[in-house]
Amino acid sequence: MKLTKTLFLGSAAGLMAVSGAFAADLPVKAKAVEYVKICSLYGAGFYYIPGTDTCIKLGGYLRADANLNTNSDFNPNQSGVAGARNRLANYYTFRAREDLNIDTRTATEYGVVRTYFDAVFTWTTGNYSGTGSATGGTAYSSTLALNTSGATPALVGSSINPTDGGTSGGALGVYYAFIQFAGFTMGKAVSQFDAPWTNYPGNITDNLVGGSGTVTGVNQFTYTADFGQGVTASFSAEDATAYYQAGNLNMSGASVGGMIGGSYGTNAIGGSRSPNLVGQVRVDQAWGLFQASVAAHDNHVAYYGANELTGHPDDKWGWAVQLALSIKNIPTGAGDTINIQGVYTDGATRYNFQNLSGSTYSLFGGSGLAGAYGSIGFANAPDTVYITGSQQETVKTWGFRGAYTHNWNPNWNSALYGAYAQAQFGTLAKTTLCGASGAGGVFGGLAGVTGCNPDFAIGQLGIVTRWTPVKNLTFSADLSWTHLDQKYSGTVAISPSATTAKPPAVYELKDQDSIAMILRAQRNW
Numbered sequence: 001m002k003l004t005k006t007l008f009l010g011s012a013a014g015l016m017a018v019s020g021a022f023a024a025d026l027p028v029k030a031k032a033v034e035y036v037k038i039c040s041l042y043g044a045g046f047y048y049i050p051g052t053d054t055c056i057k058l059g060g061y062l063r064a065d066a067n068l069n070t071n072s073d074f075n076p077n078q079s080g081v082a083g084a085r086n087r088l089a090n091y092y093t094f095r096a097r098e099d100l101n102i103d104t105r106t107a108t109e110y111g112v113v114r115t116y117f118d119a120v121f122t123w124t125t126g127n128y129s130g131t132g133s134a135t136g137g138t139a140y141s142s143t144l145a146l147n148t149s150g151a152t153p154a155l156v157g158s159s160i161n162p163t164d165g166g167t168s169g170g171a172l173g174v175y176y177a178f179i180q181f182a183g184f185t186m187g188k189a190v191s192q193f194d195a196p197w198t199n200y201p202g203n204i205t206d207n208l209v210g211g212s213g214t215v216t217g218v219n220q221f222t223y224t225a226d227f228g229q230g231v232t233a234s235f236s237a238e239d240a241t242a243y244y245q246a247g248n249l250n251m252s253g254a255s256v257g258g259m260i261g262g263s264y265g266t267n268a269i270g271g272s273r274s275p276n277l278v279g280q281v282r283v284d285q286a287w288g289l290f291q292a293s294v295a296a297h298d299n300h301v302a303y304y305g306a307n308e309l310t311g312h313p314d315d316k317w318g319w320a321v322q323l324a325l326s327i328k329n330i331p332t333g334a335g336d337t338i339n340i341q342g343v344y345t346d347g348a349t350r351y352n353f354q355n356l357s358g359s360t361y362s363l364f365g366g367s368g369l370a371g372a373y374g375s376i377g378f379a380n381a382p383d384t385v386y387i388t389g390s391q392q393e394t395v396k397t398w399g400f401r402g403a404y405t406h407n408w409n410p411n412w413n414s415a416l417y418g419a420y421a422q423a424q425f426g427t428l429a430k431t432t433l434c435g436a437s438g439a440g441g442v443f444g445g446l447a448g449v450t451g452c453n454p455d456f457a458i459g460q461l462g463i464v465t466r467w468t469p470v471k472n473l474t475f476s477a478d479l480s481w482t483h484l485d486q487k488y489s490g491t492v493a494i495s496p497s498a499t500t501a502k503p504p505a506v507y508e509l510k511d512q513d514s515i516a517m518i519l520r521a522q523r524n525w
Contacts, residue, residue, distance in 0.1 A: 363378070
């Protein structure tokens with residue numbers, strides 16, 4: 001019994017000792033968990049990054065588009081295979097896109113330091129790019145889903161159905177990536193020239209003429225002065241190479257075949273020399289907004305010929321000016337708005353015919369004229385033109401666009417929008433292309449041509465209706481009409497590019513029209 005008692009007590013003491021050892025290994029007090037805290041300094045949706053004094057906001061959207069009568073996500077059929085408007089042109093384009101943006105802000109003794117990043121992941125229907133003939137083999141682009149810009153890729157001929165179904169071909173695009181500090185903006189952001197609505201005074205189509213529109217941002221170095229009471233002024237140096245070069249054409253290379261394809265010569269842009277210089281003044285008030293913008297654009301050409309010995313024209317500075325006005329709280333309904341802008345350019349065409357609208361047109365259509373196989377309308381608006389041995393001559397343009405948006409109720413709204421732009425050429429261009437009297441030159445002297453003038457205009461009208469059944473989920477339908485008002489008349493016997501599958505024949509020179517529609521579902525978050 002004594003032995004049993006001794007063993008029991010010894011075992012209990014041992015267990016207590018082991019338990020004490022375990023207890024000594026545990027922390028006396030658990031560390032506090034760093035919970036994510038709401039940051040109320042910069043509006044809804046911001047949170048403090050744990051362990052820092054930096055606030056962050058995540059946002060974005062998921063979008064699905066169905067585009068009708070277009071070879072891209074945004075433009076109507078206006079040139080190339082799309083402009084042929086026959087069995088080669090696409091009747092629809094599908095697109096799926098996810099957008100992600102990251103906004104960070106930190107309060108410092110110098111003011112708020114902000115960074116902003118916006119990127120998209122996109123899958124887009126491929127475009128046609130081929131010969132248009134059975135012998136040459138019409139082919140889809142080899143980069144089906146990589147075609148995010150709507151332009152036809154140069155590579156053709158790969159399988160339409162790759163081994164993985166093309167799922168690895170989705171494209172990544174960077175829209176914005178900039179830093180803001182002490183009044184400076186450095187990086188890829190919306191141009192300071194643009195109106196706040198960029199390409200969208202009320203529409204969802206991308207291709208409106210009548211103003212600038214860098215919807216995917218442009219690299220820049222900008223200083224903005226805030227004078228209070230909603231008045232600001234910005235001065236900016238912006239990259240000219242990505243979105244602002246409509247072309248410097250040597251018309252010595254112009255040909256009839258090139259002209260009907262929308263090209264009036266050989267593009268001979270030289271290397272980058274100067275960024276675009278931009279100034280802007282803006283007034284933001286409860287009633288709306290007023291903005292005035294100016295820009296200077298350096299047109300720098302390489303050489304007349306293949307090497308330095310051929311010489312070159314001098315640089316020619318172009319410029320643009322734009323006025324924009326937004327009116328809110330109009331009597332027709334709560335939240336209704338009117339957005340309008342007007343622009344004039346001289347040697348800086350992209351501030352009117354912005355990069356997503358383009359300035360090259362070559363459209364085929366029908367004709368009721370006896371003896372004509374069909375009709376064609378073509379036009380082109382570069383920044384400058386010249387011939388070998390001459391200086392550059394600028395192309396002048398003017399235009400406007402605007403929209404009226406009406407809210408029927410909290411769930412439905414509609415917008416009526418329109419745009420117009422006109423391009424005007426100088427004496428050198430008209431003499432080279434059409435002759436001194438309009439009956440000579442490269443094109444004007446052809447048999448059947450009764451009028452020759454490279455000037456042209458683009459008119460656009462559209463209507464969009466949006467339905468938002470629940471917060472941040474919107475379904476839209478946007479129907480647009482584009483009219484090419486070209487100044488050529490008569491008929492012409494031509495051999496169109498083989499890629500259009502149009503036969504050599506007599507074509508009527510005639511204005512052309514295009515209709516396109518976007519159906520969209522978008523979920524913002």
